[in-house]
Amino acid sequence: MKRYREFEFKLRTLAPVFIGSGETYKQREYIYENDAYYFPNFVTLYRKLSSNQRQQEAFENYLMSSRIQEKNMRLGEFLRKINFTDRDLGGYSIKATGVEVENNGDPDRLNEIAKFIKDPQGRPYIPGTSLKGAIRTILINTRFKGVEKIPWGGSDDIFHDIRVSDSEPLKLSSLVITKKWDYNTRKDGPNPLPLTRECLKPYTKVVFTITTVGDEAAEIISGLSKAADEFYKRYEERFLKDLDLKYRQSGYNHPIYLGGGSGLWTKANYDRINIEQIRSRTPRKMKMTGNGVFKLTKAKRQSYRLKIKGVIEERELVGKNGGAADTKDGIGFYEMGKCCFTIKEKK
Structure with missing residues (x-):
């Protein structure tokens, strides 16, 4: 043997x-804030948005929209637009280090990660x-x-x-x-x-x-x-x-x-x-x-x-x-x- x-x-x-x-x-699946990239749990995010019908409907329309203006809107930008400030959404964050963009580019404008x-x-x-x-x-x-x-x-x-x-x-x-x-x-x-x-x-x-x-x-x-x-x-x-x-x-x-x-x-x-x-x-x-x-x-x-x-x-x-x-x-x-x-x- x-x-x-x-x-x-x-x-x-x-x-x-x-x-x-x-x-x-x-781009609609993460938030760049406070020098970090935050990847929230979308189940938690949706559950919390569901407590406000106006915010829930706005979120559903945002995800399903084919309009260029909304397609290019980042998640963090959208949440600020509807005055949703809760960030206790599960998930995790990765601290930005300055290597994600070049030539003083906008760290909130990355391609897909x-x-x-x-x-x-x-x-x-x-x-x-x-x-x-x-x-x-x-x-x-x-x-x-x-x-x-x-x-x-x-x-x-x-x-x-x-x-x-x-x-x-x-x-x-x-x-x-x-x-x-x-x-x-x-x-x-x-x-x-x-x-x-x-x-x-x-x-x-x-x-x-x-x-x-x-x-x-x-x-x-x-x-x-x-x-x-x-x-x-x-x-x-x-x-x-x-x-x-x-x-x-x-x-x-x-x-x-x-x-x-x-x-x-x-x-x-x-x-x-x-x-x-x-x-x-x-x-x-x-x-x-x-x-x-x-x-x-x-x-x-x-x-x-x-x-x-x-x-x-x-x-x-x-x-x-x-x-x-x-x-x-x-x-x-x-x-x-x-x-x-x-x-x-x-x-």
């Missing part, structure tokens, strides 16, 4: 991480399938590099014997709202895109349990740290070396890229991907040049403490060796989805 073994996998986000639920908050996945209690978490996919990418580029037939997808699927739990639930205060930035090294600096997301903050700790069945699966997971370092070195040589150091973060302990927006090369099988074939099938306006663009995002600069030979040093997550891509208002650029991890067997 195969032996079961359990490992504790501790992930630390080094940059904003986005795991989408597939849903978005529309993509939702981070949450459990039935409304708490953010990372599904085990997301982490397992990132681990799989590492393994196909290291342990199974060049293997013609990788042993998964059939009766001998090694991944059947590697079982990754969903993460422990996280606090809503772990979330931050960020924008997507693309950086083409052939152009001047990163370019903001009209895509806004709920993400985990840099330096959030996320805990998983990995259960292995049998000796081979346990061996693979025991060696995962080394495999992650090997994959990161390959990623650096293939892609990351072209990123200006002021936008680049250090590797830290065993890097791993997770979630949406981290870019093609963090998820690819390097031995099988054919860039020329991708280019030939891509519409002219969307053609990839070189190895593509870097996926960045902005967040507050985050420092942490590290003990080296008994001496505590303070370092920053932003930029190579603490270098800064952008120091305005304590904000910096991060590589989207970058994390690190430690793993140890449970006793």
Whole structure:
């Protein structure tokens, strides 16, 4: 009988991480007030509005209206218009940090906000399938590099014997709202895109349990740290070396890229991907040049403490060796989805 073994996998986000639920908050579904984005519980909101027939009817008309003027009216603006001031409406809020808009834009004029996945209690978490996919990418580029037939997808699927739990639930205060930035090294600096997301903050700790069945699966997971370092070195040589150091973060302990927006090369099988074939099938306006663009995002600069030979040093997550891509208002650029991890067997 195969032996079961359990490992504790501790992930630390080094940059904003986005795991989408597939849903978005529309402009009529959140309120920007007092330097925060508030996402009320609409059942509670409607119940409270129902105590006033005039306000209830106005709210129903507001939601159903197809008139441009009302369609463009934000929820907070509408509630102020009907003199509804109650904000004890359940839900949650995310503090604005200044990265949601650019060039002194109006923070109350965001596009839709993509939702981070949450459990039935409304708490953010990372599904085990997301982490397992990132681990799989590492393994196909290291342990199974060049293997013609990788042993998964059939009766001998090694991944059947590697079982990754969903993460422990996280606090809503772990979330931050960020924008997507693309950086083409052939152009001047990163370019903001009209895509806004709920993400985990840099330096959030996320805990998983990995259960292995049998000796081979346990061996693979025991060696995962080394495999992650090997994959990161390959990623650096293939892609990351072209990123200006002021936008680049250090590797830290065993890097791993997770979630949406981290870019093609963090998820690819390097031995099988054919860039020329991708280019030939891509519409002219969307053609990839070189190895593509870097996926960045902005967040507050985050420092942490590290003990080296008994001496505590303070370092920053932003930029190579603490270098800064952008120091305005304590904000910096991060590589989207970058994390690190430690793993140890449970006793």
